[in-house]
Structures are given as structure tokens and as C-alpha cells.
Amino acid sequence: MLCLFDLDGTLIDSEPGITACIRHAFDKLGVPAPADLRPWIGPPLRHSFAPLLGHDAVRVEAAVDYYHERFAVLGWREHAVYPGVAAAIERLQAAGHRLAVVTSKPVRHAAPILAALPFGSAFEKLYGPDPDSAHCEKATMIADALTDFGTAPEAAAMIGDRRYDIEGAVANRVRGIGVLWGFGSREELQQAGAQALASDPAHLVDLLAA
Structure with missing residues (x-):
């Protein structure tokens, strides 16, 4: 099979690494992160960031970039x-x-x-x-x-x-x-x-x- x-x-x-990178992205944008980030594990990042960033495509892309910025260095090991x-x-x-x-x-x-x-x-x-x-x-x-x-x-x-x-x-x-x-x-x-x-x-x- x-x-x-x-x-x-x-x-x-992978919760520690994913949630730390999501918080990093929100911190960079100066936006409070949601208290519960477990539901973010699984769906595409853009899908999750969009409602909290007013569906602003530029800010959503910035958030995704900030997430990947930390993940590439630290998050993948966590x-x-x-x-x-x-x-x-x-x-x-x-x-x-x-x-x-x-x-x-x-x-x-x-x-x-x-x-x-x-x-x-x-x-x-x-x-x-x-x-x-x-x-x-x-x-x-x-x-x-x-x-x-x-x-x-x-x-x-x-x-x-x-x-x-x-x-x-x-x-x-x-x-x-x-x-x-x-x-x-x-x-x-x-x-x-x-x-x-x-x-x-x-x-x-x-x-x-x-």
C-alpha cells in the first residue's frame, strides 16, 4: 500500500515552532496575536492571516514573509x-x-x-x-x-x-x-x-x- x-x-x-513564528509575524506588524494558535496548524498561512489583517494583501504577504523568516532559522527545529x-x-x-x-x-x-x-x-x-x-x-x-x-x-x-x-x-x-x-x-x-x-x-x- x-x-x-x-x-x-x-x-x-510542531506546535512550538509554528506558534512562535506566527507570534513573530504579528509582533513585526504590531498586531496582537490570537490567544489560541492551535487552529492555525494545518491550514495555509494566508488563509489564517487574512481575516485578522483586514484581508489586506500587502500585510498578509508581509506576515507570511515574517513567519518564514523565523521558521527558516529557528522554527523548523522546534x-x-x-x-x-x-x-x-x-x-x-x-x-x-x-x-x-x-x-x-x-x-x-x-x-x-x-x-x-x-x-x-x-x-x-x-x-x-x-x-x-x-x-x-x-x-x-x-x-x-x-x-x-x-x-x-x-x-x-x-x-x-x-x-x-x-x-x-x-x-x-x-x-x-x-x-x-x-x-x-x-x-x-x-x-x-x-x-x-x-x-x-x-x-x-x-x-x-x-
């Missing part, structure tokens, strides 16, 4: 691998599954993170969005992965913690598996159409073997 993994909230807990994930990836690879990452992070940020992970080499490909896009491109990236690997939809699964992952799976008729240790809720994943929910990484391996 082709197993497509989200990065943030699925393989790594994360932790979720317990059990490394063992799960090892088991999936040993079972013959092919693995790739499909993330909302630009490739220039995701690539060094993946390379630094102890199990990063298990992933054959990395898919990230157009860095200039304000839209979630999970569906497009999943379609690209199916083409690149020559895999039929029924022989693939998208694994992630937010509705964007599951919606991308549904759009491509691949199996969408939600993980409950990330940033999305059970309700969010179910409403998006998740075919299964994994309570922990070991449970995820069992679901993919089923």
Missing part, C-alpha cells in the same frame, strides 16, 4: 516526534508499504525537518504546496503522488490529523485515516469523511494492515 503521511500533527508535534511514530514507520516499511509525506509546509521548510528525523529516509517522496498559494492543495498533491507511484486509489491511504488531509483523500477516492494525537478533533475528522480513526501509532499500523 502507498501510505501518504501528513507532517505537522501526524509525524511531529518540534518533537510523537511517541510511537518511529516504531510505526519502521513496521510499515518492514511490511513492504511505500511511504511519502504530503504536507501543507513549503518543501523548503519540510525537507530539512524530514531529513533530520531518524526515520526520514523511509519516505521516498515529499510533496508540498506552491509557496505562493493561499489554498490547501492536499487533493492535488495526493493526485500527484498516485501518479508518481503508479498507484490506484484503492491501494493508497492518506494519514493526517486535520480535515484537509481527509478531504484530500475523499477527493481522490483514497482511504482517509485520521489520527487522534494531533491538532484536529475526532468530530472534525469524522465530519470530513475519515474512514477510520487511529488512537495511537500502533493502532494506525493495525488499521493499515486490515
Whole structure:
């Protein structure tokens, strides 16, 4: 099976780095940051910044630039691998599954993170969005992965913690598996159409073997 993994909230807990970079952007613009930044983890940055910056395209782009400014130096290192994930990836690879990452992070940020992970080499490909896009491109990236690997939809699964992952799976008729240790809720994943929910990484391996 082709197993497509989200990065943030699925393989790594990236909340410290992401939220610090969002606050950095707001500080640079002299705008108070929202108290709760967890919902920002997953959606495209422009989508999240726009309402709070009056949909001013110039300020939104400045905010995104400030975010990337800090992330490139510090933010990409500020994360932790979720317990059990490394063992799960090892088991999936040993079972013959092919693995790739499909993330909302630009490739220039995701690539060094993946390379630094102890199990990063298990992933054959990395898919990230157009860095200039304000839209979630999970569906497009999943379609690209199916083409690149020559895999039929029924022989693939998208694994992630937010509705964007599951919606991308549904759009491509691949199996969408939600993980409950990330940033999305059970309700969010179910409403998006998740075919299964994994309570922990070991449970995820069992679901993919089923």
C-alpha cells in the first residue's frame, strides 16, 4: 500500500515552532496575536492571516514573509516526534508499504525537518504546496503522488490529523485515516469523511494492515 503521511500533527508535534513564528509575524506588524494558535496548524498561512489583517494583501504577504523568516532559522527545529511514530514507520516499511509525506509546509521548510528525523529516509517522496498559494492543495498533491507511484486509489491511504488531509483523500477516492494525537478533533475528522480513526501509532499500523 502507498501510505501518504501528513507532517505537522501526524509525524511531529510542531506546535512550538509554528506558534512562535506566527507570534513573530504579528509582533513585526504590531498586531496582537490570537490567544489560541492551535487552529492555525494545518491550514495555509494566508488563509489564517487574512481575516485578522483586514484581508489586506500587502500585510498578509508581509506576515507570511515574517513567519518564514523565523521558521527558516529557528522554527523548523522546534518540534518533537510523537511517541510511537518511529516504531510505526519502521513496521510499515518492514511490511513492504511505500511511504511519502504530503504536507501543507513549503518543501523548503519540510525537507530539512524530514531529513533530520531518524526515520526520514523511509519516505521516498515529499510533496508540498506552491509557496505562493493561499489554498490547501492536499487533493492535488495526493493526485500527484498516485501518479508518481503508479498507484490506484484503492491501494493508497492518506494519514493526517486535520480535515484537509481527509478531504484530500475523499477527493481522490483514497482511504482517509485520521489520527487522534494531533491538532484536529475526532468530530472534525469524522465530519470530513475519515474512514477510520487511529488512537495511537500502533493502532494506525493495525488499521493499515486490515
